[in-house]
Every structure is written in structure tokens, then in C-alpha cells.
Amino acid sequence: MKVEIRYFAAFREATGISAEPVDTEAGTPAELFAECSRRHPGLAAYSASMVAVNDEMSDLHCALTDGDTVLFFPPVAGG
């Protein structure tokens, strides 16, 4: 299954990239994040707090499907 991953703020700085296409067997964003942490050691210090799939707020345990764009958000701090 091919998905597009996007990293923001602290996650972008920890991975050094803002986006990457991946071919993965991960069934959920939580599994995908664990996989990314193995590929990007800088990410291993963090856990994902919020996730969006295809520009909708989603859940770390939702089911991913081929072609999804997965946005990993570090803890937000607006306002």
C-alpha cells in the first residue's frame, strides 16, 4: 500500500523532511508512526499526538487505505 506522509513543526525538524511517499504494510497511523520512527531516529523521542488523513482530523487507530495522505501533528500550540 502506498501512502504519502507529511511532517509538521517539530516532526519536520526531527526528520529533516516535510513529506515522503512510502510503501507500507502499516494498517493504522499509529503503526505507520512507529515505522517512521525506526526510519528517522530523530522521531523516536516523540509520540504522535494528532493525526489527519486526507485533510480530515482522524484517529491514530483508524484503518489506512492505499493512496491516503497521512499528516502527523506534534502537540498543537495555537493562540
Place this chain on the structure above:
Amino acid sequence: MKVEIRYFAAFREATGISAEPVDTEAGTPAELFAECSRRHPGLAAYSASMVAVNDEMSDLHCALTDGDTVLFFPPVAGG
């Protein structure tokens, strides 16, 4: 005992005056207001809700003294 009375808003319209000097035996603002209501029939429909004596918020049952200025306030409606 001589006191100065001032009327505001609805009270001024009910009495037709904004101030009057009176010579009175009233011991408190409450007694004084009752006296004023006999002199000004338009005032008889109301009861005093707030009173100030010498530009300090006061109490309808405080003791008046000679030379006081007594301000009768109808219910306030600021804001």
C-alpha cells in the same frame, strides 16, 4: 435639621425638580423619601432603591446629620 436633596432620572421627572433644600425631622434617608413622596405626589409611585449621602454610596437607614446632601437614585441601568 437642614439637608439638600437631589433627584435623578425618573425621580427628577416625577418631582419636576433636580434639587431642593429642606428643613426636616427625618432621621434616615428612608424617612426623608417618605416625606418627599407626600410633598411630590409623582414620587409616591416609587420607592427609593439606592441612596448616596455627600457623594458616598450609603444606606437607606443610615443616620442623617445637619448639612448632608442626600442623593435619591432610581434603579440604575448602566451598560
Place this chain on the structure above:
Amino acid sequence: MSAFAVSAAPIEPAALRSELTDPGCGGYVQFEGWVRNRNEGKGVLSLEYEVYEPLAVKEGERIIAEAIERFGVRRAAAIHRSGPLELTDLAVLVGVASPHRSEAFRACRYIIDEIKLRLPIWKKEYYADGSAEWVNCRRCSAAGHHAD
């Protein structure tokens, strides 16, 4: 600037806001009371505020000081209009700046509530049906009588 003022001229929110700007404050809450086109079911065309200024200012400053003391906010101020006002005009403005927002919200709410309860300010409304009335004064008439 005094913490509480009465103004016969239109109130400028931007001026109050600049007065209260403080680099130690992260939250600013502002309340504005606007002249509304209805009150208790009647259409309002305009209104007039009568203010007994010496005591309104003294008691207004007391309310601001209480809010600062009670909620621990850094800065607060308020201005109330006097005289004739039109629909949507700004009747009263309250601003509170605080390191954190929670206290600013509570202090701002306290100030406007107390202003309405305690200041010697009266409002005469002019209605679409041609009548006019001092607001609240029906309630102040003694039982069995009618105010006007």
C-alpha cells in the same frame, strides 16, 4: 488615564486597548455594550444615558480595583458613555489584560456586571411606538401603583 471614565463623546476601543498593552500579558478580554434595537419586546430607536459623574467615577474605579485584586489581572479599565446614543453605538467598554486568559475573562465579566449593578447611571429608551421610558423603573414602582 484614570481606570474608569465617563465620556460624552464616542468611545474609541483602539485607544483603551493601547493603554492596556503590556508585554507581560498574553490574554486581553474586551467587553462592549452596544445599543440594541429591542428591549423586553419593544422596538428601540435611540436612548439617552444620564450619569451622576462624581460618584460613577469613584465607584467605577473601586470596581476596577476590586477586579484587579480579586482575579490577579495586570491591567483593567472601563469607559461609559453619557448623553444621547443611536443604535449600534458603543455604550460601555471594558478591557482587561492579564498574563493568562482565564483571569482576564473572569475579571472582565465581573467589571461589567458590577458596573450595571452599582453605578449611578440611568437609561431612557425611546421606542418605535413613540413612547419613552426609564429602563428598570417599572420595577421600581411600588406594588399596586404604575410608574407612568
Place this chain on the structure above:
Amino acid sequence: MSAFAVSAAPIEPAALRSELTDPGCGGYVQFEGWVRNRNEGKGVLSLEYEVYEPLAVKEGERIIAEAIERFGVRRAAAIHRSGPLELTDLAVLVGVASPHRSEAFRACRYIIDEIKLRLPIWKKEYYADGSAEWVNCRRCSAAGHHAD
């Protein structure tokens, strides 16, 4: 105007306020978040907001709609800055107009609380000691690790 906007340019409170003016509303509550010179004991010199705009706008409009629905207020809107900001700059602005003030206070508080919790917006603070940090991200690092 959209109920929620992200702006790279300075926010003008007067513009939002005029958009929300309504002759049926007697109470208007405005919240402003200002850039503060301290956070968790450290001196702050400046900061930068990163906003993921497509989702911030969508979720921001949802928050405004929830507030209108839940508190029965007439009008509400908010704007959040993106990019670099200096001390005392306006970071976020929320305005709520309502026939009565109580609902306006509660809706305004709800909107700013939800904006802080739910919108994909991140803040990097630059400190007096030369360091810089994404706010909240120490808390997001896993136990036993340290973020930076």
C-alpha cells in the same frame, strides 16, 4: 468574510468588530492573544507560528459553528496569525456578538479554548538565552527520552 481565517499580515481588531456589528446585539466580547515576554519561566524575545492552513480553516470554522449553535449567539469570527511575531503582537483574535452578554462571554471562551486544543498550529519560541523551542513539545517526547 469567512468565520475563521489565517493571516500572515497583522490582524486589525477594528475590521473584525465592524464585520460583527449587529443592531440586534447588545453584547460584544473580544478576546486577543498577545505575544508575551515570558513562558514557563523563560524570557521570550519573539516567536513564529506554523499553521497547516487547509485544516486549520476547516476546523476553525467548525469551532465557530459549534459556538453559535451551543450558546445561541448571533455572530462570531476569529483570525489567527501565521509567521514571525514580536512581543505584544496580536496572535489570535476572537469576536462574539449576542443579544445578551452572558452567552457572548461563554461562546468567546469556548472558541479560544478549542482553537488552542484543536487547530493544527505550532508555536516556536525564541528565548533570551539564545535557545528556541516548539512549545508543548517537551511534553510530547516519550518517557525516558528528551526532546532536544
